Amino acid sequence: xxxxxxxxxxxxxxxxxxxxxxxxxxxxxxxxxxxxxxxxxxxxxxxxxxxxxxxxxxxxxxxxxxxxxxxxxxxxxxxxxxxxxxxxxxxxxxxxxxxxxxxxxxxxxxxxxxxxxxxxxxxxxxxxxxxxxxxxxxxxxxxxxxxxxxxxxxxxxxxxxxxxxxxxxxxxxxxxxxxxxxxxxxxxxxxxxxxxxxxxxxxxxxxxxxxxxxxxxxxxxxxxxxxxxxxxxxxxxxxxxxxxxxxxxxxxxxxxxxxxxxxxxxxxxxxxxxxxxxxxxxxxxxxxxxxxxxxxxxxxxxxxxxxxxxxxxxxxxxxxxxxxxxxxxxxxxxxxxxxxxxxxxxxxxxxxxxxxxxxxxxxxxxxxxxxxxxxxxxxxxxxxxxxxxxxxxxxxxxxxxxxxxxxxxxxxxxxxxxxxxxxxxxxxxxxxxxxxxxxxxxxxxxxxxxxxxxxxxxxxxxxxxxxxxxxxxxxxxxxxxxxxxxxxxxxxxxxxxxxxxxxxxxxxxxxxxxxxxxxxxxxxxxxxxxxxxxxxxxxxxxxxxxxxxxxxxxxxxxxxxxxxxxxxxxxxxxxxxxxxxxxxxxxxxxxxxxxxxxxxxxxxxxxxxxxxx
Numbered sequence: 009x010x011x012x013x014x015x016x017x018x019x020x021x022x023x024x025x026x027x028x029x030x031x032x033x034x035x036x037x038x039x040x041x042x043x044x045x046x047x048x049x050x051x052x053x054x055x056x057x058x059x060x061x062x063x064x065x066x067x068x069x070x071x072x073x074x075x076x077x078x079x080x081x082x083x084x085x086x087x088x089x090x091x092x093x094x095x096x097x098x099x100x101x102x103x104x105x106x107x108x109x110x111x112x113x114x115x116x117x118x119x120x121x122x123x124x125x126x127x128x129x130x131x132x133x134x135x136x137x138x139x140x141x142x143x144x145x146x147x148x149x150x151x152x153x154x155x156x157x158x159x160x161x162x163x164x165x166x167x168x169x170x171x172x173x174x175x176x177x178x179x180x181x182x183x184x185x186x187x188x189x190x191x192x193x194x195x196x197x198x199x200x201x202x203x204x205x206x207x208x209x210x211x212x213x214x215x216x217x218x219x220x221x222x223x224x225x226x227x228x229x230x231x232x233x234x235x236x237x238x239x240x241x242x243x244x245x246x247x248x249x250x251x252x253x254x255x256x257x258x259x260x261x262x263x264x265x266x267x268x269x270x271x272x273x274x275x276x277x278x279x280x281x282x283x284x285x286x287x288x289x290x291x292x293x294x295x296x297x298x299x300x301x302x303x304x305x306x307x308x309x310x311x312x313x314x315x316x317x318x319x320x321x322x323x324x325x326x327x328x329x330x331x332x333x334x335x336x337x338x339x340x341x342x343x344x345x346x347x348x349x350x351x352x353x354x355x356x357x358x359x360x361x362x363x364x365x366x367x368x369x370x371x372x373x374x375x376x377x378x379x380x381x382x383x384x385x386x387x388x389x390x391x392x393x394x395x396x397x398x399x400x401x402x403x404x405x406x407x408x409x410x411x412x413x414x415x416x417x418x419x420x421x422x423x424x425x426x427x428x429x430x431x432x433x434x435x436x437x438x439x440x441x442x443x444x445x446x447x448x449x450x451x452x453x454x455x456x457x458x459x460x461x462x463x464x465x466x467x468x469x470x471x472x473x474x475x476x477x478x479x480x481x482x483x484x485x486x487x488x489x490x491x492x493x494x495x496x497x498x499x500x501x502x503x504x505x506x507x508x509x510x511x512x513x514x515x516x517x518x519x520x521x522x523x524x525x526x527x528x529x530x531x532x533x534x535x536x537x538x539x540x541x542x543x544x545x546x547x548x549x550x551x552x553x554x555x556x557x558x559x560x561x562x563x564x565x566x567x568x569x570x571x572x573x574x575x576x577x578x579x580x581x582x583x584x585x586x587x588x589x590x591x592x593x594x595x596x597x598x599x600x601x602x603x604x605x606x607x608x609x610x611x612x613x614x615x616x617x618x619x620x621x
Contacts, residue, residue: 012176068092287343
């Protein structure tokens with residue numbers, strides 16, 4: 009008898025397949041564009057397709073050809089027109105359909121190109137149900153159209169419309185691959201702004217709106233720090249042919265970095281970002297004649313670094329992380345010298361940096377003693393966290409994996425009781441809140457160690473030092489859908505935004521959606537998550553019985569199992585503009601009660617719906 013899981017299929021030469029480049033792109037899409045997604049995430053595949061097309065236009069600008077790019081997105085159709093040199097007419101079809109074909113391998117033509125692998129536009133072509141490219145050069149044109157990478161039509165000749173030199177390209181992502189995808193305006197505009205910050209003087213017209221930056225990375229930091237209202241000093245800035253840096257400090261607890269290679273935003277950083285951070289540390293220590301730690305110098309830092317390399321090595325086709333380790337030593341020294349020079353030439357900024365770093369170091373020393381006392385206190389009571397009912401699989405464990413692990417943060421013993429009796433003990437943990445958590449909006453980090461509940465929550469999640477040790481893939485806020493429950497939810501979100509924003513920006517925080525109503529008769533039961541669903545259920549069910557769930561504890565364990573099982577409804581907590589969150593938190597969670605009350609009263613609306621018999 010064959011072992012369990014074995015297959016009786018014959019493994020011989022007939023099973024070996026050789027795919028064409030087109031077939032390989034469509035069969036192994038993730039290798040070329042990363043995650044497919046639905047467009048809700050910044051790095052979803054549709055934005056990678058958009059980026060690959062725009063990158064070619066940006067490369068023309070970098071090489072001094074064409075200062076404007078026109079972009080139109082109508083539904084899912086994308087149209088991009090640049091005014092560079094135009095793809096050579098005789099190689100138009102090959103450049104957009106044949107892997108490893110292009111001018112990016114030639115340093116004489118493209119010295120600092122983003123696209124180096126000869127894959128980007130070909131992948132867009134292969135993954136589009138409709139793809140058209142046209143090139144205009146000195147009164148001549150060539151045009152080609154494709155369907156899922158297969159050439160349909162190819163024309164060339166004299167340009168009767170007297171088009172300016174450049175390239176036009178349009179594509180429609182294949183709906184059989186990008187099934188429910190859509191372009192989110194905020195993700196598109198963010199990418200376009202980053203392009204302009206990295207390429208001062210470039211004009212991008214998107215759906216009639218002009219995006220333009222005169223000062224490059226200075227404008228980026230200006231936006232991040234809310235027009236410098238959040239900055240402790242005007243950003244320090246340096247720019248030359250191959251390196252541009254900008255930095256300032258804020259009163260935030262976290263550090264914020266933007267890193268770029270050849271105009272490409274490297275969201276996962278890489279060698280250039282680590283060298284930038286180390287160079288700043290060494291420059292500050294040289295200037296102050298102290299030996300500060302990296303966390304002292306970088307707390308509250310907002311920095312940006314952009315480099316240009318002839319042969320960048322990225323860790324994937326999506327180019328999110330630079331891997332050129334050989335440049336690190338020289339780049340650290342270069343950043344150290346530049347920042348040191350900026351500090352000497354800007355004495356007021358240097359004085360504020362020194363004061364900020366010294367204050368941070370002092371607070372860190374004080375926090376270390378508070379941490380020690382908190383650990384001794386918690387250790388004396390118990391080695392376990394009393395509010396945590398843990399699961400068996402965790403995200404940070406070396407073996408067995410922890411994907412799918414989650415922790416519910418819930419209020420009160422009654423709700424916890426329902427969860428405990430119906431949870432999956434392998435992947436679902438529960439942390440029980442005793443009441444309303446502390447509002448930490450105006451507090452320092454030391455407050456976390458003086459408050460038992462928040463300290464235990466931080467320990468349960470294992471995020472004290474960073475979220476790299478996070479024990480659960482999803483942290484789920486499971487509070488009642490009443491005023492008190494919503495207040496607790498806001499207090500927890502404030503806690504994470506204030507001290508652990510990466511937990512949110514990396515997509516780990518969710519809200520559990522539970523039904524507000526149960527509408528049923530003897531034959532049918534419908535759970536309603538909002539008023540419109542209740543109205544629809546009342547129309548569909550005869551002689552209904554309506555139950556309003558005021559709290560999670562009122563839902564029986566048998567019913568609750570469905571709400572935390574495979575059909576669980578979760579809403580991700582997302583941040584559209586992280587730099588603006590301190591100001592938002594100050595308004596909604598700060599000590600400005602009269603101002604907030606006045607705002608609420610001025611904007612309060614009451615909706616009256618017709619009663620349903």
